[in-house]
Amino acid sequence: MSKEKVNYIRGDKALLHDFERAGMLVQKFNQADYSDDLLKRDILIELLGSSGEGIFIEHNFHCDLGYNIHVGRNFYAGYNCTILDMAEVRIGDNCLIAPNVGIYTAGHNINPADRHKSGYAYPITIGNNVWIGGHSVILAGVTIGDNSIVAAASMVNKDIPANCIFGGNPARKIKDIDNY
Numbered sequence: 001m002s003k004e005k006v007n008y009i010r011g012d013k014a015l016l017h018d019f020e021r022a023g024m025l026v027q028k029f030n031q032a033d034y035s036d037d038l039l040k041r042d043i044l045i046e047l048l049g050s051s052g053e054g055i056f057i058e059h060n061f062h063c064d065l066g067y068n069i070h071v072g073r074n075f076y077a078g079y080n081c082t083i084l085d086m087a088e089v090r091i092g093d094n095c096l097i098a099p100n101v102g103i104y105t106a107g108h109n110i111n112p113a114d115r116h117k118s119g120y121a122y123p124i125t126i127g128n129n130v131w132i133g134g135h136s137v138i139l140a141g142v143t144i145g146d147n148s149i150v151a152a153a154s155m156v157n158k159d160i161p162a163n164c165i166f167g168g169n170p171a172r173k174i175k176d177i178d179n180y
Helices: 013-031 037-047
Strands: 006-009 069-071 082-084 089-091 102-104 106-108 118-121 124-126 164-167 172-176
Touching (some): 013 037
Parallel strands (some): 069 089, 082 102
Antiparallel strands (some): 006 118, 106 118
């Protein structure tokens, strides 16, 4: 996937419509009975850009647009997952996201006079078999390679290669994962 910058204007009418659409679907999802897996699945199919079989997201999920989120098979996201998808977020198969994780494609202008008017975003790619620990933050433009682990409470601001464990703030390599 390209790491091309996406620019947006906050007051754009089409964008406001897309925010409203996503907000209404997210509200329906979060208010659904916990055991109503069929309703929640149907809402996610309508909300997300694409999703594989076996997707499960806990309540209190939030996103900007929804349609920029693409998840593979056997995806799990814990409570309070927030994905700011002003650019595409692609998540592979068999990924686990612990509670209170933020995945943020969006940023804001540095100039204070323009900060509230417009913004930018860079896509995020998360490979297959990735585990992201609780309270971690994945920032715009990051790619996380297959089979890697992000330790709890990490802030990821640069790419993580495949088959390793990263952790800390900012996240740094802790060790390789052998046997891959």
